[in-house]
Amino acid sequence: MTITIRPATPDDTATIMRFVRELAEFEREPEAVTATDAAMHAALFGAHPAAEAVIAAQDGVSVGMAVFFHNFSTWTGVRGLYLEDLYVTPAARGAGAGRALLQHLAGIALDRGCARFEWAVLDWNVRAIEFYRKVGAQPMDDWTTQRVTGEALRTLAGRG
Known part of the structure; x- marks a missing residue:
């Protein structure tokens, strides 16, 4: 069996969204996916892409x-690559x-x-963590992710 990697094209949007939904199921948060095919298409292939796949x-x-x-990274003065989702x-x-x-x-x-290639992994996903260690990834245990969304985001922006 041969594995090939290729850049995603606009025709892949539905497949990407299927994978996103399957990943959300695996991560026990299927209701958290609010993206639509149209939104994903615009984010990946629109006039100002936010991400690549x-x-x-x-x-x-x-x-x-x-x-x-x-x-x-302000510390290195160059950009890094952030992996949002791997599925x-x-x-x-x-x-x-x-x-x-x-x-x-x-x-x-x-x-x-x-200068860097980074991503986050759920702490209960032991199989993924073991895999990431095998490829040389190191945990950033001194750092915790912070997030502001929804009403808290609107309040922080002074728009709540």
């Missing part, structure tokens, strides 16, 4: 994806698609002069 295919069938974007269908796990996606993104990071 690549598709993993096994023998020509789409089995996974990675959605990523650039961030910036491989359950049937294709263990065949190398996840590693191929990460390897491809690491290559993009190097090609674009990025």
Whole structure:
């Protein structure tokens, strides 16, 4: 079985959204997905893309994806690559698609002069954490993610 990685195209929007919904199910938050196909299409392929995506295919069938974007480090003075979502269908796990996606993104990071390649993982996802350790990822245990959404975001902006 051959794994190939290619840039996503507008025709992949429905597949990407299916993968996003499957990932949300796996992460126990299916109701959290509010994105539509149209919103994802605009975010990835519109006039001002917010992110990029690549598709993993096994023998020509789409089995996974990675959605990523650039961030910036004031400490290094250069941008980094942030992996928002990595997903491989359950049937294709263990065949190398996840590693191929990460390897491809690491290559993009190097090609674009990025100093870092980062992502977050749920602390209960032991299988993913073990996989990430095997590819050389190190935990950032001293840091915690902070988030402001919904009404708290509106209040913080003085619009609540």
